[in-house]
Amino acid sequence: GMWSYGDPYPAPQITQIPPPAWLDYPVYSQTVAMAVQSGTYLETAAHMDQSRLPIDQLPLSRCHRIDAVALWIPRGANEPISAADLERALTNAGFMLRPGDALLVGTGWDSQWYAPNYVTDPPYFLADAIDWVLDHEVALLGGDTPRYDSPHHPQNFFPKFFQSEILLLAPLVNMAQVGTARGKLTALPLKIKDACASPVRALWIED
Structure with missing residues (x-):
């Protein structure tokens, strides 16, 4: 039931381990094989360097209880998010976006998690939107789309994006449940040695 980016990224696989013969009673466990960019994941610039x-x-x-702003910009398949969209959503939210904050952008695309076009046709950020994000010096950009750049209309902003120290968190779920646009974000990665990313359990905390 978990999505995958496709070849060369392997689809997640969970396999049951047989109960060991050296015990007098059964115990159960599993092996998990997947790319570090699976489920909801947190990624550093090591993805490109x-x-x-x-x-x-x-x-x-x-990654723990960092100040965050959550914006709601509804989008459907292959629909872009512009700098003007971000500015308008921030104004409507009524909060300042401060340097060092996390910025989360919800589109509602998580409702398509099991759809065949979830990875191939998601909403995406325009290059001017990423410039807007970088100009605001946010520490982390999170979103509920699995691909920030469009496979159909490439914006090619990732080399510039990862020249900074910004983190990428994607794809989020349940952003429609956010009650206030300012809160705290926790997204704790596994300590996978030398990896560029890790699956996380992302939490939105409202005081």
């Missing part, structure tokens, strides 16, 4: 900070060295201060 292996000399950059790997996920296992990410300080706790960058």
Whole structure:
């Protein structure tokens, strides 16, 4: 039931381990095989440059109870998000976006998690939207789309995006349940040595 980016990224597989013969009673366990960009994941610039900070060295201060702003910009398949959309949504939210904040953008695309076009046709960010994000010096950009850039209308912003220290969190779910546009974000990765990303359980905390 978990999506995959497709070849060369393997589809997640969970396999039952047979009960060991050296025990007098049965016990059960599983093996899990998947790419580090699976489910909802947190990613560093090491995705594009292996000399950059790997996920296992990410300080706790960058992923636990960080100040965050959540914006709601409804979008359907292959629909873009522009800088003007972000500015308008931020104005409507009534909060300032401060340097070092996390910015989360909800479109409602998580409702298509099991759809065949979930990965191939999601909403995406225009290049000017990413410029807007970088100009605001956010520490993390999260969204409920599995692909920030469009496979059909490539914006090619990722080399510029990852020149900064910004983190990427995607794809989020349940953003429609956010009650207030300012809160705290926790997204704790596994300490997978030298990996560029890790699956996380992302939590939105409202005071």
